[in-house]
Amino acid sequence: MDGDFARHVGRPPPPHCNEERCSHTPVLQCGASGHASHQTIGMLAVREQVRARGVSEEGVDIIMASWTAGTEKQYRPHFRRWSQLCSRWNITSINPNVSNIINFLSDTFHRNARYAISSLGIVVDGCRAGNHPLVIRFMKGVFNLRSPLPRYAATWDIQPVLRQLQSMHPLYMLSLKDLTLKLVMLMALTQAARVQTLHLLTIKGLCIEQDFIMVPLSGNIKQCRPQFNVCVIKFQTYPKDASLCVYGTLRQYLARTQELRQGMGQESYSLFLSFIKPHKAVTRDTIARWLRKMLDRSGVDTTTFTAGSVREAAASKAKAMAKAGWTRASTFAKFYDRHVGTTDPFQNAVQQ
Known part of the structure; x- marks a missing residue:
């Protein structure tokens, strides 16, 4: 068996921007049509937002392919919980204020919840929800109160x-x-x-x-x-x-x-x-x-x-x-x- 292989492309990623600064890159914002039903929150909500910006169906499919099945599965519980809390608080799920985001994160107290909220394209005070200064400060507090620990304190002898x-x-x-x-x-x-x-x-x-x-x-x-x-x-x-x-x-x-x-x-x-x-x-x-x-x-x-x-x-x-x-x-x-x-x-x- 033989084959012609493409070599690995292995370059270090460019330095990341300081996360504490609000991102001014184009983001998906919810306008007048932002009252998406809570049943569609999650990947379907993201798809609808992209489609609402005039992107073709082919383009929407390619953009949605940027989320792997594993990532979607990982975020799904947070999407569901966010939807439930929005229903309870009677707020729109894609156009909340920063206090709604902080209250949700306080209730969830899980770092992946921040990434899930960010993936929905929510914008608060001109910033992506996950990059809002108050959210950043909140997550630092979460880290100090509940520092992540390695799964294993020690490993086995090989x-x-x-x-x-x-x-x-x-x-x-x-x-x-x-x-x-x-x-x-x-x-x-x-x-x-x-x-x-x-x-x-x-x-x-x-x-x-x-x-x-x-x-x-x-x-x-x-x-x-x-x-x-x-x-x-x-x-x-x-x-x-x-x-x-x-x-x-x-x-x-x-x-x-x-x-x-x-x-x-x-x-x-x-x-x-x-x-x-x-x-x-x-x-x-x-x-x-x-x-x-x-x-x-x-x-x-x-x-x-x-x-x-x-x-x-x-x-x-x-x-x-x-x-x-x-x-x-x-x-x-x-x-x-x-x-x-x-x-x-x-x-x-x-x-x-």
């Missing part, structure tokens, strides 16, 4: 997991189940990858070279943005220890599943297939369950640590970051954005 992976060798003697579990964990560790990233890996356009494999992604991952896009992920050989080599494990998995993919149609392009009949493309939840299974086999407390903890443990082992979170100038996507032919110190550090 060594038992590596020993478990080393014991699953040679590859040709492994069942398809064990081969799958090993590959998922190796990929998660060597790339500090989210479950979402693993789920999006596809063999369509996959490129195998002598010492690395480039695996495309079938969609955008969380780190993607206009200034920085990740379209492929590179998995390298690890000649120091064949039992921890993600490259060799992936090649074995591709060979083992080649026959299973025949006649599957579009599903055959998904990298990970179920190891039980019927062999179909798996969901994100299944991949997360596989990671938890490997953690459990390795003696990690899965009642405390989830599949998402693999990313943090990998980062701690490689000393790539203090924790696996977002930073303004550096993300994991940039960290594994390597030119073809170079070695990846992150993968090597994790495997050592």
